[in-house]
Amino acid sequence: MSVTIRPAEKSDVRGVAELIEEIERFYGTTDADIQPFDERQSQVEEALFGSPPLASALLVEDEAGDIVGLAAYSYLWPSAGSTHSLFLKELYVRDTLRRQGIGVRLMNELRAIADARPGCSRVEWMTDRVNPDARAFYQALGFEEHEGKVVYRAIASTA
Template identity: 90%
Template sequence: MTVTIRPAEKSDVRAVAELIEEIERFYGTADADIQPFEERQTQVEEALFGSPPLASALLVEDEDDGVVGLAAYSFLWPSAGSTHSLFLKELYVRDTLRRQGIGVRLMDELRAVASARPGCSRVEWMTDRDNPDARAFYGALGFAEFDGKVVYRMKTGAE
């Protein structure tokens, strides 16, 4: 198996929209709550390629199966002082390809993206407390959990 990690391109919108449905199902979203495909596809295109783009994504492409994983991220400001950070919103690799080093490669690539951007001082992300696999993955990479933040969420009606 050969996989390539590369930035998302506009021609990937359909594949990313399909993968996002897979991610939703992975997190237990009911069929009735899955966003219609055309709507999701439009939102992916606007988020990744709008003016300005809201996010960026690295894609995992398998030579046989197409897009099989992604790391979606945005840059946030301010971070430490007046620097900014790369915020990883979603890291996902299809279950059939997990535990093969692809997630590690994605994390390495994210570090490279952040390091190449002047003024980017860190990479940050969150995971659910009830996701032991993700917590074990990040722990195995040597990342300690940070207990200093409490996450809040306010709905805007766009959901």
């Protein structure tokens, strides 16, 4: 199957919101915990197209025009010294399209975006230790796992 990889556009908000539900289900989120669609769609629009945008996304579009994958990223500062890094938050390709080189294309595109941005010194990302497929994918691309960081998370108050 032929796919196109391109930056997200405002007209993609609905499709991205639909794909995010698929991603949440992939990670085991239950129906009771899935965010209502209208709320999710509004947050996608704000994140990608607000002023200023919080993130950027590359989308994978199939021949029918459906969004079947994404790479969501933003920039972190400081990185090495006073440089910044492109941080890949989510890489996802629909299961029926995996192992066809789409993830490799997304990673190559992200590296090209980072290389083209002055002051961007690296691309960084994380994956779950309990996701052997993702770990094998990154290792097959020649990336090494790094030790030393412990991830903390605090839930923001909605009040």
